Amino acid sequence: MTEPKMSLVDVRLTVNGKPYAGQCEPRKLLVDFLREDLGLTGTHAGCEHGICGACTILFNGEAARSCIMLAVQANGAEITTVEGLAKGAELHPLQQAFHEHHALQCGFCTPGMLMAAIDFLKVNPAPTEHEVREAMSSVICRCTGYQNIVKAILAAAPKMRASA
Amino acid sequence: MTIATESRYVGKPMVRREDKRLLTGRGQYIADFTLPRMLHAAFVRSPVAHARIKSVDLSAARAAPGVVYALSGPELAKIVPPVSDSQLSLPAKWKSQIQHKFLNPQQPMLAHDKARHVGEAIAIVVAESRYAAEDAAELVAVDFEPLPAVVDAEAALKPDSAVVHEQYKTNTIGEFVLRKGDVDTAFARAKHKLRRRFHHHRYAAIPMETRGVVATYDERTDSMTIWSSTQVVHWVRKEAATMLGIPEARIRSVALDVGGGFGVKGHVYPEDLLIPFVARAIGQPVKWIEDRHEHLISACHSRDQIHEIEVAFDDQGHILGFRNDYVVDCGAWNPIGSGIAYNTAVHMLGPYKFQDFSVRARIAATNKVANAPYRGAGRPEAALVTERVMDLIAQELKLEPDEVRRRNMIRADEMPYAMGVPYRDGQPIVYDSGDFPSLLAKALSALGGMGAFRKRQREARAQGRYLGFGLGCYTEGTGVGPFESATVRVDPSGKIYVTSGACPHGQGMETIFAQIVADLWSVDPADVVVQLADTSAIAIGFGTMASRSTVTGSAAMHDASRRLQKKVLAIGANLLECAAGDVELRKGGVGIIGVPGKEISLAKIAHAARPGWDNGRPQGVEAGLEETNYWEPPTVTWSSAVHAAIVEVDIGTGKVTIDKYAIAHDCGTVVNPLLLDGQIVGGAAQGLGGALLEEFNYDAQGQLLTGSLMDYLLPTASDIPNFELIHQSSPTPLNPLGVKGVGEGGAISPPVVIANAVSDALREFGAEFNSTPIKPEQIVRAVRAGAARR
């Protein structure tokens, strides 16, 4: 078969409540589209094969790994990234809990941790520590050893229930 | 004149100033950094472990869409020399004491004569996007003449092995001997001996952020700026200056937010130099972001040592003699020289007082990724040996493992204790402070004590469950030289500005240096401006590795501050019209001792210190309020810890579950307890990853079987337990704050703790676990073999 010709695809989506439109190759990964085309570099690419979870975003409200999605799949979708969590200077309760409990060191996995935790707490608003550890095994951290991340999530959960 | 320093901030668990940007997605890692007209690089990496490179054909790549530039190793070899072979050289004082032989192969920026490991870079392609660059890289044709792959370090040392660096005619690229006392006599006299073989396998730092470099060349000023995800901005500048033929003054080397390093970013890689080279050749900024697969096949690996040991001991379990012949599988290059191997040698002595000791180390070149320091840097390998030996002695003499250690340990009243061998800085090792038996007692107590555990173990066994107890003790030389720099300046705003050669990569240096300087100057941490990892802020610096930056950075900041404060007080006294001895620093200014209020702000003093008309300086005081200090540590200062764990082994599946894990830790004065705990827990989690999950596996052809995170298993939140931390503090006399390093320690003991615990759990099967990682299948086999023997 001859070399496939590449026509660009349109991508129209909402990110953190704001509408964006762009054009890219169909092969462009969603994580790259967010970072490069939309300038939202808060979402990080740690492995590009869907294992480490650093690239986790909310896709139509559900946590998903943006390094193994194509940008074109986000056409018409609502995405939340880490940049959408704080309200101005006011941190999201989960961000605040991470800060108070020293749940980040280098910060590279942190956006993925936050987004994965938000989705998890939505489906399990009052988890046990064991459940937190199991669920958060979806994002790999190399710095913290997880102990403070677990503490932060358990501390934030009641606050998030209260404001839900 | 005294300058009192209250510890208002040092010692407090302050939350970090770094967090705000990192939590909100406003950090700036190298991949986030862009420049106008920036191009993107991808590498062609060897798919074979060992082969001559006959030719490299870039023609199809150069013609591919979006490609701007391509360069091969053979082309580059004609233009520039290889990367420096001794980025971390050993001091003359070490070389004169230790019998050694080192051959340091010089790694070219792109392979040209041979490919020496799967993943070695052979060509670079630069294009408008990473996507286009990868497309073009696939079109590069390399003509290889395969050679036999050297994949076993012991086989590599044999005369019939293929040779990785043919100019040496050997794969033994390093060798040294370290001895103290009279080991032969000790063995001749000893009633008990044991021999074992230990293998601490190959694994690595694997930070969540891979490597990356952006470089831009400015023709107007003939200068280069290099942004790299590195722990050593000044080393990068130095090597770039040599390679590019530009003075260091024309090179700025910066690290932005670095997403973890743990040692793997602690030296200059070929890419750190090649990207600037290419940026200058093209005349546009060039960016290279390492992808994860590249990282696994080209960023340095670590550990990978084989030890053949023999220990002589008496009826009481005192070690009388210790012999070790070990081999380090160095991979194809050796950028850090013998640092790791020598660390292993001296740390094998542990917190113990045995006097008769002899080790020989050999460093073997193989066709694998190069071996460089990773958190622990040779110490985990030593701990696996010595701490397994303690348990083996206990087993043989039917003593408890903690008792054997107690009998061999240096006591608190024997400190400081001279160990009789030099550290890699050439200075004689003296354990300056610490109380090892107390750490042991605390760790045991946290787990309920050995007696209570044995009871619990028996009860569990009666129910068909297998519990085991594991210990791992260590001492750790920290804060090594040669030096670290700091500049302290009183900013016109009155804030204190501090910079250093230290390079943060997650440990919270901006926060802890602000705490330290705030105490030194009696100001609020919010009034301390910290700038790090930028060679244009400070011309000379060393960098962060080896658990050294709190020790050396704080000392340099202290000494620079004290010298600067003399000047500040002199100017303050001048403005207050009194004697220098009558004033003190307080409340962000200078005031008269015993007369509250009426402080002159540091801003006013900075203004008064200016050169020129109407300045406020007394006679003889030069203008400016800045001091730079290069703190040269007298030698390392010694941290210590005891790790203890109770595990349960499921003999049906081989799964190991950690029931409890306690760490009793001593790093002297603690700057920030919140961050300290984070370092210990983070290190311990990595240690457990190495003990149970992480593994680099090469096949007989030198192909890396674990080339993705599907196969290289990093520990997740469900693999790591909570750690109970118990602190002890023996401040060191070797630096002004009394601090000791802590960055690496957590990773030292977990592999041996697990090996000891699993061996203890499965004692009845005659199973010993003397190699890592400890995998479920291995456990099942050991149990079945043991059961069959009964």
Added chain:
Amino acid sequence: MKPAKFEYHAPATVDEAVGLLKRYNGEARVLAGGQSLIPMMNFRVAAPAALVDLNRIPSLAYIRADGDTVRIGAMTRQRAIEFSPVVREKLPLLHEAISWVGHLPTRSRGTIGGSLAHADPAAELPMALQALEGEVVARGPAGERTIKAGDLFSSSLTTTLKPDEILTEIRFPASPPGAAYAVEEFARRHGDFAITAIACLLVRDGTRCKMARLATGGVGPVPLRLTAAETILEQRGLAEDAIEAAAAAAAAAVDPMSDHQGSAEYRRHLTQVLTRRAVQKALARKP
């Protein structure tokens, strides 16, 4: 690690999708959840000329109770299955199996059809299909056909689907109320692929076992029904000696793979251990 170029199609109907697959004559791949395919494409171990994206065909995602059958559209997200009250009630074994599949973020995107069509030997859904005696509906240019679980998987990563066929529906017989069930899996870490897994469904009648279904995952190239072990339970009951005999029969029946995750011997050993544990766990479960 960026994917190679491809032509991209997002058809609105199944027939359109089938037509595209036929046109590309084996050179196109179906994009369902993408949780397996896109990593392979990022590594460039898969470089299809075209992707046929099924995510814009809304009629392929549903969960319906239809008498004694539960019908699940092939593009139904694993996450939807996880939280479906219908599945929880009528296919509790499937609900349990889903909790072993990857992590919540991968289940947000991964589909049941995608997992079955990908046929990874270590995946849980193919095993569940076998244990539940499900069947799939495939549509191709020639029309629709039904394939039973036992006929779907031919070898590692290979099904009997033709290159121009698409899975449209998965059908399961509803489990009898009060059926005992369990999945026992051994993996290196939570969420990892199975080194060995056993799915167990039992229907009791007093102390007797009226029906036993045992299926493997991770052991060999395809999920297997452990019929000899099932027969032992059905004939001898559910006391300890029968369970031991069934576990031994399970171990004897499998032909395990050897790879870097584990040797054949180890997998055989795990088959025995996990069969025993799966049956015990199923029996211990409170109705």
